[in-house]
Amino acid sequence: MTNDQQILDNLKDPSTKELAFRYLISKYKERLYWHIRKITMNHDDTDDVLQNTFIKIWNGIDSFRAESSLFTWLYRIATNESITFLNQRKRKMMSSLTDENEYLIGNLQSDTYFDGDEWQMLLQKAIAILPEKQRIVFNMKYFDEIKYEEMSEILGTSVGALKASYHHAVKKVEEYVKSNETRIDFQ
Amino acid sequence: MYEEENIESEFLKRHKTNPFRTPDHYFDTIEDRIMRGIEQPMITKAKSGRIIRFLKPALGLAASLSIVYLLVNYSMNSPIVNTGTKTETAVSSPSDLLDNYTLNLTSIDDNTLASAIFSDETSNIAATNPDEILAFLASNLNDVEIYSEIQN
Structure with missing residues (x-):
């Protein structure tokens, strides 16, 4: 059982479905985890979203028509679950985009599993204050190095719009870093 | 771009x-x-x-x-029995009849009921000749005379 088509074939057979699904989890768990983690910026939230994502995948696997690749489909579900999670949090605790950014920065600062230095914290804060779409595009391009064509399938946005989003995101991140780097204490 | x-x-x-x-x-x-x-x-x-x-x-x-x-x-x-309406009367119990009667009485108002009760008497009194009444009262018969009249 090596490629995605084999996994899908085994998922359709009730006698091998559970085993195949376990294999699918083990194959994609880390990539999906890090994708979600960069959106929610917190391990505990990521853990919840990742579980929900795999439950959605399990429930929807029979309706997967293979019009896109399995990887694209999984990423799309993970992205949508992450956005839904943040929107739910926004409805419960927040009221505006600024508050959502503050929530993400708070998440980042309270996350005990952040090992970066001050520069990396500054970069993550710059990413946190980006609008949602730009933040997702920036993370997928900058950290995960996903091609625009694949990103287009996952996010349902044209390649041109994605390039524009990434361009604007990079400019905003650089501006934020430049205006805040003097506060970093060099030792 | x-x-x-x-x-x-x-x-x-x-x-x-x-x-x-x-x-x-x-x-x-x-x-x-x-x-x-x-x-x-x-x-x-x-x-x-x-x-x-x-x-x-x-x-x-x-x-x-x-x-x-x-x-x-x-x-x-x-109230409807399978044997039909005609046999219903025959099989109705006395309590059913009493219920129906009570129902009819309660559905009539007081004036209608009074006129229904006294209508026959009124008509009998009106139909009786006053001379016959007077003759009856004037006869002044005692009990023995009445008995003999009946026996004859």
Whole structure:
């Protein structure tokens, strides 16, 4: 059982479905985890979203028509679950985009599993204050190095719009870093 | 228009590392936790399905008995008997007749009832000749005379 088509074939057979699904989890768990983690910026939230994502995948696997690749489909579900999670949090605790950014920065600062230095914290804060779409595009391009064509399938946005989003995101991140780097204490 | 190759600054190129980490052995047990999360709603669903499957015959039997009871009860209390309207009078019990009578009396108002009671007497009195009444009163018969009159 090596490629995605084999996994899908085994998922359709009730006698091998559970085993195949376990294999699918083990194959994609880390990539999906890090994708979600960069959106929610917190391990505990990521853990919840990742579980929900795999439950959605399990429930929807029979309706997967293979019009896109399995990887694209999984990423799309993970992205949508992450956005839904943040929107739910926004409805419960927040009221505006600024508050959502503050929530993400708070998440980042309270996350005990952040090992970066001050520069990396500054970069993550710059990413946190980006609008949602730009933040997702920036993370997928900058950290995960996903091609625009694949990103287009996952996010349902044209390649041109994605390039524009990434361009604007990079400019905003650089501006934020430049205006805040003097506060970093060099030792 | 937007070429990504040259837009990243030196700063972005330098810090392209993942600063996050996970708890120790987090990924080791994730399959089991996710499968438990998937099975949990399935077990709940299966349990509720089993309860319904167990109760289904009992509920069906109870519903059938209720229908039979209602049908019997309805046929016992219904004024229309299968043998038809003509035999209904013959099989009606005295209590049924009394009920019908009571129902009729209660449906009549006081004036109608009074006129119905006294209408015959009034008409008899009106029909009787006053001379006959006077002759009857003037006869002044005692009991023995009345008895003899009757015997004759």
